[in-house]
Amino acid sequence: MTGYQEVLTDPSYRGQIVAMTAPQIGNYGVNNLDDESAAVHVRGFVIEELSPVASSWRSRGTLDEYLKKWEVPGIQGIDTRALTKHLRSRGAMQGCLTTDNITPEEAVARAKAAPPMAGSDFVKEVTPEAPYAWDPEDRESRAWTIVKGDGAATEVTENGEVFEKLPPVKHRIVAYDFGMKRNILRRLRQEGFQVQVVPADTKAADVLAMKPEGVFLSNGPGDPAALTYVHENLRGLMGRTPIFGICLGHQMLGYAFGGKTFKLKFGHRGGNQPVQDVATGKVTITSQNHGFAVDADSLPGEVEVSHINLNDHTVEGLRHKSLPIFSVQYHPEAAPGPNDAGYFFREFAKLIETSQPGR
Numbered sequence: 001m002t003g004y005q006e007v008l009t010d011p012s013y014r015g016q017i018v019a020m021t022a023p024q025i026g027n028y029g030v031n032n033l034d035d036e037s038a039a040v041h042v043r044g045f046v047i048e049e050l051s052p053v054a055s056s057w058r059s060r061g062t063l064d065e066y067l068k069k070w071e072v073p074g075i076q077g078i079d080t081r082a083l084t085k086h087l088r089s090r091g092a093m094q095g096c097l098t099t100d101n102i103t104p105e106e107a108v109a110r111a112k113a114a115p116p117m118a119g120s121d122f123v124k125e126v127t128p129e130a131p132y133a134w135d136p137e138d139r140e141s142r143a144w145t146i147v148k149g150d151g152a153a154t155e156v157t158e159n160g161e162v163f164e165k166l167p168p169v170k171h172r173i174v175a176y177d178f179g180m181k182r183n184i185l186r187r188l189r190q191e192g193f194q195v196q197v198v199p200a201d202t203k204a205a206d207v208l209a210m211k212p213e214g215v216f217l218s219n220g221p222g223d224p225a226a227l228t229y230v231h232e233n234l235r236g237l238m239g240r241t242p243i244f245g246i247c248l249g250h251q252m253l254g255y256a257f258g259g260k261t262f263k264l265k266f267g268h269r270g271g272n273q274p275v276q277d278v279a280t281g282k283v284t285i286t287s288q289n290h291g292f293a294v295d296a297d298s299l300p301g302e303v304e305v306s307h308i309n310l311n312d313h314t315v316e317g318l319r320h321k322s323l324p325i326f327s328v329q330y331h332p333e334a335a336p337g338p339n340d341a342g343y344f345f346r347e348f349a350k351l352i353e354t355s356q357p358g359r
């Protein structure tokens with residue numbers, strides 16, 4: 001029931017209509033802290049029932065007003081669990097939401113005529129135009145670092161909000177922003193990383209010229225196969241700096257290694273996906289949002305599958321056997337419920353500290 005604002009603003013959903021299975025959405029309204037980016041990216045939002053009340057001390061408006069502000073169509077009154085079962089048996093498909101006075105057949109024709117997800121580069125719509133240094137001390141960024149107050153060093157602002165005191169900077173890294181969620185930046189900073197963010201088409205040489213201690217590859221929308229310019233740049237970074245990728249970043253590494261991805265019949269979504277660490281056998285409950293997956297058989301021998309999804313046994317993590325490179329398909333930064341996977345940000349710091357990049 002929670003997390004709808006994060007879903008709406010996750011750039012990875014660019015170009016997609018999202019349907020929620022929880023029966024009532026909007027209960028706690030929207031606020032100025034939960035946005036994962038500066039805009040709503042879903043193309044349409046489908047729910048069973050909009051809560052008639054938006055109630056929370058953090059609330060600054062209703063979901064209805066929010067979608068209107070961003071001119072994103074929403075529809076309620078849909079049996080979204082039946083819809084989900086339909087998509088599960090038939091596969092993810094094109095859809096159409098309209099207020100035009102047309103027949104269902106005409107709406108189906110419009111849905112079929114829409115450009116398909118496969119083969120489309122949606123990253124160019126969400127990547128920043130220029131590099132920027134993420135400043136965790138600016139007001140807005142600090143507002144993102146709310147913690148639950150578990151006794152860790154905290155600070156209370158004039159509005160009574162509790163903030164985490166950030167640790168000193170330990171490592172300077174560069175992050176490719178393919179449509180990055182803000183909580184990734186927040187989690188990186190919480191682990192002591194200072195982050196310089198660069199656009200998706202930044203050349204490997206320009207990244208290396210910044211002399212980063214490591215490179216992070218973000219999540220992002222669309223078909224990973226379409227981003228050949230990224231695959232190329234990553235090949236220029238491999239072996240020269242430690243690399244950590246999440247979701248689209250993980251898929252990009254799959255291509256840079258010489259592998260490929262395929263489109264899943266239906267994507268992995270939501271906060272309840274079981275993933276097994278192949279080496280330890282340990283299972284974590286993870287948050288996921290992806291429609292494509294790396295094809296394990298396409299990978300070269302020097303890359304190992306470190307994690308698998310226990311529902312369909314697809315690849316959920318990769319690790320290079322000799323170079324300091326690893327990635328996960330799911331979202332260690334997301335926390336709609338479990339925080340099982342949060343340790344990956346610490347792993348990245350450890351990798352930087354223990355590897356000897358050849359530069």
Ligand SMILES: NC(=O)CC[C@H](N)C(=O)O
Nearest residue numbers: 219220222247248291292
């Ligand atoms: N969250 C993501 O980074 C999604 C990656 C990719 N666009 C997919 O759907 O598989």
